[in-house]
Amino acid sequence: MSERRDTNLLPKCEANYAPLTPLRFLERAASVHGDRVSVIYGELSYTWAQTFERCRRLASAVSRLASAGDTISVVAPNCPAIYEMHFGVPMAGVVLNTMNIRIDANALSVLFSHCETKAVFVDLEYLPLVHKALQIWLSSSQPPGKRPHIVVIEDRCISSGTGSMMSSKKKYLAGWGELVEYEELLQNGDPQFVIQWPADEWDTISLNYTSGTTSQPKGVLYNHRGTYLMSLIAIIMEMNENSVFLWTLPMFHCNGWCYTWGVAALAGTNIIMRSVDVKLMYELIAKHKVTTFCAVPTVLNMIVNAEQHIKKPLPGRVTVVTSGATPPPSVIIQMEQEGFSIVHVYGLTEAHGALLVCDWKPEWDDLPVQTQAHLKARQGVLHVGLQAVAVLNPSTMEPVLSDGVTVGEIMAKGSTIMKGYLKDKEATRRAFEGGWFHTGDLAVVHPDGYIEIKDRSKDIIISGGENISSIEVESVLHQHPDIFEAAVVARPDPFWGETPCAFVKLKETGNTITRESLIAYCREHLPRFAAPKTVIFCDLPKTATGKIQKNVLRERAKALDPGAQQSSKL
């Protein structure tokens, strides 16, 4: 037995154990492919050598604004600066907090306070919002000495020089001593800054708030190990050497599902878009030979419904990773007819992005298109970076039957699960109860082992004791030729408890569509109890990432005039 101890006690040393960190990807890309284009944004373009230098300058500046272990926030849409911050901020040992740009000043002030941010990097367009948020925060609690620094990111592609910037400065921030512009900050940074590599791969690299209620902010912490692994998994799932990645997905969303770092691992090219614009997407895809982009189903819907004249031929295989909601099979079919290759993944902030991937099986190639789309609309199976995923009965923690019918909660374990919630040991404990991360998503397991989500726990509609999956009702509505998009939520009902209420945006087809005709259409394709009892025609409210805000719709459904109630016994 002595030799066994001998082998296992060979100690880790600097030569054979390095803390895993995605920051190394940038160092390698710069040293190996320094001349290759790293970032393209409008007329701007950088090489990996330049991006590395800019990130080191940034890290040096960050180290003057905050100490190791502090947090720095960014409020910005996609732009080169937020990309660089994914490397430059943790290269100073500081935690990167990317904020959702669609939240309001009150919510923002709560989050700034919660993470005790030491500096806010803000895109010029969002300066008024941030200024207001900071005022709310500072007027309430913050002692004057602890005011965060402000760094303004001026978008050099949409503004015409520093004139607009200077006037904004005056307008919103009179008397704020620390205001500085991002490019100035970099100019004063040290390109030879000594990078603060993580001493432990468990160290926090970033902080992402989930879109929960702001009264109890859920700050999801990522560590270097998890993000390193997730970056590799992301590229194994979807990308190859020489990938050109189009940033339609906001980087503030789960650090761009870790593709921020993943593109650097491949020394690929980032094509950055400030916001989603289908016409520009087609132009950029053609111009830069884009190979990959990520988008929520709503964006796919915009693509398939775009006017023909803005569509351009694809330059080659374009892989689209879709997640964030269940894509309607009809949208998958249309996207593939347009020539895109759809990869459906399911994930959530706590999983660094993807948790499940709908791995394609070659034997499905010969099935009818409609069947293929339904198979692909399932969330799928665990990716290779996880230890286990299961659909469990949350009371017994036993797996549900793989019968495609029995509903349980998706749970997972592995090194690409978050480190925990910031300052919330109780929520962390609950999230990890029983040694599994509880996703809160309800799903079935099909006989072939593929998982299909039925709903978020809170999105399920319970009507007369029947569980109705809002996703299934939406899927039927999406097949209607006159519907652009639809969302279904529960409406309180004195008799049934809840009934399905559909919010629908129609296409401009000129056809006459009535509430009654849609309800009749649903009754043809669904069990009678699952067909909506209420239909409302309107635009659908969305989050910054393009997800439909069901919480807003639920409030609207709750506030509907009870006189309009169509409840009746069947």
Added chain:
Amino acid sequence: MSERRDTNLLPKCEANYAPLTPLRFLERAASVHGDRVSVIYGELSYTWAQTFERCRRLASAVSRLASAGDTISVVAPNCPAIYEMHFGVPMAGVVLNTMNIRIDANALSVLFSHCETKAVFVDLEYLPLVHKALQIWLSSSQPPGKRPHIVVIEDRCISSGTGSMMSSKKKYLAGWGELVEYEELLQNGDPQFVIQWPADEWDTISLNYTSGTTSQPKGVLYNHRGTYLMSLIAIIMEMNENSVFLWTLPMFHCNGWCYTWGVAALAGTNIIMRSVDVKLMYELIAKHKVTTFCAVPTVLNMIVNAEQHIKKPLPGRVTVVTSGATPPPSVIIQMEQEGFSIVHVYGLTEAHGALLVCDWKPEWDDLPVQTQAHLKARQGVLHVGLQAVAVLNPSTMEPVLSDGVTVGEIMAKGSTIMKGYLKDKEATRRAFEGGWFHTGDLAVVHPDGYIEIKDRSKDIIISGGENISSIEVESVLHQHPDIFEAAVVARPDPFWGETPCAFVKLKETGNTITRESLIAYCREHLPRFAAPKTVIFCDLPKTATGKIQKNVLRERAKALDPGAQQSSKL
């Protein structure tokens, strides 16, 4: 500062920290792609579900032969059993020791003794060898009670049933009580065996002896973390979903450069070949639509020189990962002309396989073929799994100039470097001195950062104070149209210290080639001092992996009749 501690002290738990291990790849492949073909060997074929079941049965049997932390050896060419052992042995917590099948009984006995193997799995063909080795070992030291178990692997594709097996048993192992056949062992194994997952990712998974001298065996230990990471890196470098991997590379060589586990990570298909046979290779590539194989340059040379009638059209893109020696540019050119895509990597046992990869740059596509081949013959740059690679002056540990001329030693650090040498703390300390793993390979760094090996420290020829790279001389010889293969070593010389001595195997072209004409040819293409002074026509001795045995040639050169010495002042 309190919140920083708070974030970093969020403890690891079962939900968010799993020891990395490549064994999970098999579990996932079986659960996700259980019906997909895992292994094809002649007429035999298994699915991932079957392979998983067989490995669990094997693990259950192994757990009866050895305790956790013990070592079990295998002496076998490529076959399904050795593939299964890569999962089944560590699934019992036991270390897998894959032996080189070309070493002799004396050497084998030293290694069995060194690792105190608890069981030897042996292919029937190698049973006489193993029996002899065990007898040597047991006659010297081993107390009778500690005799290792023997498991005989009968190759079901080359033998016609158990008859031959039984007679061998009688012939070689009369009285050896524990003899059992591999398939019997599996039949008696438990398909529901509870897998012994590693408690710590630093735990040893395998033991690979390097082809050093056997008086001081160097047993390279791999851990679960390093092999997990290397498997992902290997597939990022060369493979995609649905890869079909042809096993020309012996699995006993660095665990098949971690492709053993990597193919499972992709749920790809293993096409197993017992030994290299170019005709069969072409047949298998066409029949199974092979996408990837690994081969040393000697095998590439066999492919390009194969008779035309055995070559078949390739079924699609076939990527060939070559390593183990520097491929002559002429061989690269011919392989690519045949339609193969060559990826050149450089590695060694201590690095789990690859250390450097010659990443291709798109801008090289337009260069002349000859230039392209020379660029690709360079060893390249660090892969994304490593922390750092550098060419250092071993005395000062300073990096050499990136001038393509100054020679230093390749050193590396990162989590895909071995855990250490078994029972050799001093060799481990030396290998990791200064926080770097010392490869012992001498190289230059080109101005573009790409590393090119000049020689193993021991292969360099020092003649009249000039360093001669044996690789450069060989590269010139390989361009000669009548040469099949060549190796150059140092020959002791009273005047020059050493002179280059070339061992050459000619093609059967019918041309008359003399020693003198070859020396004259070399003088045309090399500095005068670097041209061989001795040329010997013969077959070249090779290791099991097809590497030319320069140590054998050095002995031959040393033993040459001094009268044949062609040394003279220039």
